Amino acid sequence: xxxxxxxxxxxxxxxxxxxxxxTEDMEVxxxxxxxxxxxxxxxxxxxxxxxDAADWADKADVCINCGGSATDLIEQTPAAAALFHTVxxxxxxxxxxxxxxAVDAAAQAAGHLTLISAGWDPGLFSMLxxxxxxxxxxxxTTTFWGPGVSQGHSDxxxxxxxxxxxxxxxxxxASAVEQAKTGSAAGLTxxxxxxxxxxxxxxxxxxxxxxxxxxxxxxxxxxDYDTTVTFVTAEELAAGHSGIxxxxxxxxxxxxxEGVHATIGFELALGSNxxxxxxxxxxxxxxxxxxxxxxxxxARTVFDVTLADLSPRSPEELxxxxx
Amino acid sequence: xxxxxxxxxxxxxxxxxxxxxxTEDMEVxxxxxxxxxxxxxxxxxxxxxxxDAADWADKADVCINCGGSATDLIEQTPAAAALFHTVxxxxxxxxxxxxxxAVDAAAQAAGHLTLISAGWDPGLFSMLxxxxxxxxxxxxTTTFWGPGVSQGHSDxxxxxxxxxxxxxxxxxxASAVEQAKTGSAAGLTxxxxxxxxxxxxxxxxxxxxxxxxxxxxxxxxxxDYDTTVTFVTAEELAAGHSGIxxxxxxxxxxxxxEGVHATIGFELALGSNxxxxxxxxxxxxxxxxxxxxxxxxxARTVFDVTLADLSPRSPEELxxxxx
Numbered sequence: 229x230x231x232x233x234x235x236x237x238x239x240x241x242x243x244x245x246x247x248x249x250x251t252e253d254m255e256v257x258x259x260x261x262x263x264x265x266x267x268x269x270x271x272x273x274x275x276x277x278x279x280d281a282a283d284w285a286d287k288a289d290v291c292i293n294c295g296g297s298a299t300d301l302i303e304q305t306p307a308a309a310a311l312f313h314t315v316x317x318x319x320x321x322x323x324x325x326x327x328x329x330a331v332d333a334a335a336q337a338a339g340h341l342t343l344i345s346a347g348w349d350p351g352l353f354s355m356l357x358x359x360x361x362x363x364x365x366x367x368x369t370t371t372f373w374g375p376g377v378s379q380g381h382s383d384x385x386x387x388x389x390x391x392x393x394x395x396x397x398x399x400x401x402a403s404a405v406e407q408a409k410t411g412s413a414a415g416l417t418x419x420x421x422x423x424x425x426x427x428x429x430x431x432x433x434x435x436x437x438x439x440x441x442x443x444x445x446x447x448x449x450x451x452d453y454d455t456t457v458t459f460v461t462a463e464e465l466a467a468g469h470s471g472i473x474x475x476x477x478x479x480x481x482x483x484x485x486e487g488v489h490a491t492i493g494f495e496l497a498l499g500s501n502x503x504x505x506x507x508x509x510x511x512x513x514x515x516x517x518x519x520x521x522x523x524x525x526x527a528r529t530v531f532d533v534t535l536a537d538l539s540p541r542s543p544e545e546l547x548x549x550x551x
Numbered sequence: 552x553x554x555x556x557x558x559x560x561x562x563x564x565x566x567x568x569x570x571x572x573x574t575e576d577m578e579v580x581x582x583x584x585x586x587x588x589x590x591x592x593x594x595x596x597x598x599x600x601x602x603d604a605a606d607w608a609d610k611a612d613v614c615i616n617c618g619g620s621a622t623d624l625i626e627q628t629p630a631a632a633a634l635f636h637t638v639x640x641x642x643x644x645x646x647x648x649x650x651x652x653a654v655d656a657a658a659q660a661a662g663h664l665t666l667i668s669a670g671w672d673p674g675l676f677s678m679l680x681x682x683x684x685x686x687x688x689x690x691x692t693t694t695f696w697g698p699g700v701s702q703g704h705s706d707x708x709x710x711x712x713x714x715x716x717x718x719x720x721x722x723x724x725a726s727a728v729e730q731a732k733t734g735s736a737a738g739l740t741x742x743x744x745x746x747x748x749x750x751x752x753x754x755x756x757x758x759x760x761x762x763x764x765x766x767x768x769x770x771x772x773x774x775d776y777d778t779t780v781t782f783v784t785a786e787e788l789a790a791g792h793s794g795i796x797x798x799x800x801x802x803x804x805x806x807x808x809e810g811v812h813a814t815i816g817f818e819l820a821l822g823s824n825x826x827x828x829x830x831x832x833x834x835x836x837x838x839x840x841x842x843x844x845x846x847x848x849x850a851r852t853v854f855d856v857t858l859a860d861l862s863p864r865s866p867e868e869l870x871x872x873x874x
Contacts (some may be wrong), residue, residue: 243807250689250806250807252688312731321874324871328870345874350874352686352815354873358862358873361873362862363675363827363831364830365573418867430849468567484566484570484821484827484830485826488826490819490821491821492675492819494816494821495817497805497814498807498813499811499812504807513683514685530858530874531859531862532859535678536855538681538685539854543855546681547651547748547854550680551644551647551668551677551853
């Protein structure tokens with residue numbers, strides 16, 4: 229059995245625990261937390277304080293860093309790489325080279341293997357972007373996100389005066405998706421590719437028109453998009469918008485010869501964003517353990533992983549039943 | 552530059568030559584043929600007789616075997632593996648373990664690396680089947696083929712008395728695809744998943760009703776499907792049905808926790824089946840050269856390849872721009 233450390237127990241850590249429970253070759257060794265372990269209730273995994281992480285170095289095969297934000301992971305992953313082979317879902321695109329270098333140094337120093345930026349984007353979507361580019365070099369890749377909840381945009385809504393709670397959905401524009409599949413989406417503007425839907429609980433007596441205007445004018449977050457604002461009660465928000473669904477599509481369209489085209493489409497529809505991200509992290513953790521057993525050391529990404537290493541099945545079974 | 556041997560110059564060999572021309576890091580060293588080289592016209596690549604293959608062993612980095620049928624490849628790939636690192640698109644699923652063993656023995660003896668069964672199915676579809684199974688172990692995978700031309704079924708139509716020419720299209724049933732994405736397709740019969748459309752040129756005076764009845768009753772090929780037969784003239788067949796489009800979908804739907812589901816969909820829409828297959832073979836050939844440079848020897852499949860090795864780009868560029 230592959231013994232997994234879950235480092236951090238928010239939505240993602242819980243998703244990882246669920247995902248491990250779906251495997252037959254992996255088990256959770258411990259959940260590490262910065263909180264009082266006595267106050268953390270898991271699905272069954274033991275809980276320890278992060279300060280005692282070193283106690284688990286010999287009792288686990290891989291550590292999945294589930295820090296709640298990219299800022300957490302910038303610190304958490306290099307620290308964990310000193311003790312464990314690790315995986316994380318670092319998703320601040322602009323800082324990936326910096327994070328990769330820091331994690332590589334920590335892992336090399338400790339003789340560990342650490343894979344960063346796994347999940348679905350970055351992660352599976354990244355894999356498909358590279359695949360599309362490699363197979364159809366004369367082409368164009370378009371990524372669409374949604375339908376799904378954007379946590380950052382929902383947070384931005386909640387910071388507005390008079391807003392008690394809110395949820396924001398990003399939706400791809402169907403005609404833009406069709407255009408990416410059958411022609412070129414290169415000329416499409418931000419506004420033409422995605423729309424944003426906001427469900428907002430306003431305080432009693434708040435100026436709803438002012439709130440709506442403030443949302444729609446918010447630079448970067450909403451101003452560049454066709455945004456709809458719907459005011460709901462706290463009960464309606466809880467009843468209809470409690471999930472964390474997400475998804476999206478990576479579309480590669482290219483020419484295989486003059487006037488002859490091919491389209492590669494990859495689509496995710498996820499009932500729970502953190503649970504699916506957790507599921508990807510768990511499969512990648514399996515690969516990391518196998519790669520580390522072969523002596524690999526340092527930092528890696530999903531581009532360095534084979535499907536054989538991601539799978540719990542033997543090479544013979546994969547060739548006989550999946551090829 | 553990676554120097555490529557194209558072994559066989561039918562539709563697939565031509566597709567490989569087109570695909571190499573789309574790359575910046577690869578070139579065709581030679582096209583090998585069993586025919587008289589003087590009678591083979593390429594897009595520009597030199598042509599030599601297969602009997603002289605050994606002359607190219609030191610002048611090429613990888614050989615792509617483009618035998619016209621799985622029967623060809625059973626012989627062609629082990630023979631080529633004695634001289635070159637190789638790639639093929641062997642697609643007789645039941646004989647893959649046998650082919651893998653034979654090719655592995657030949658490659659090991661010669662110190663070469665050889666990757667079998669690349670293309671899109673087997674190939675990219677196989678990769679997605681393994682990915683879906685690894686990420687969502689509690690789930691179900693469904694593969695749909697088409698819309699596209701089935702060469703084997705078109706050949707079967709042409710063998711019927713009174714049929715001069717014919718083309719057969721396989722089409723997925725849209726409601727079945729939807730069912731695979733949102734529920735379970737496990738209970739669907741063969742008939743419920745795909746339909747078959749036949750465009751047939753009948754000889755003058757042939758009994759069309761008898762031809763149609765014979766087609767629809769043909770066991771394995773058509774009897775298990777809802778099949779439509781449309782009689783067309785030779786001119787109509789040439790004008791409307793000269794392409795070799797194909798495609799399909801691999802759908803994985805699974806539970807990430809009790810009652811919460813995720814769907815992974817992968818879809819191909821190919822203007823030219825052999826050109827796209829050629830494009831996959833070329834990307835895989837690049838990976839084989841790199842893996843061989845690291846000392847790998849023997850037989851491999853697409854499950855053993857990383858995306859970094861498939862891509863012409865540097866790891867730094869992939870991390871900065873594709874992750």
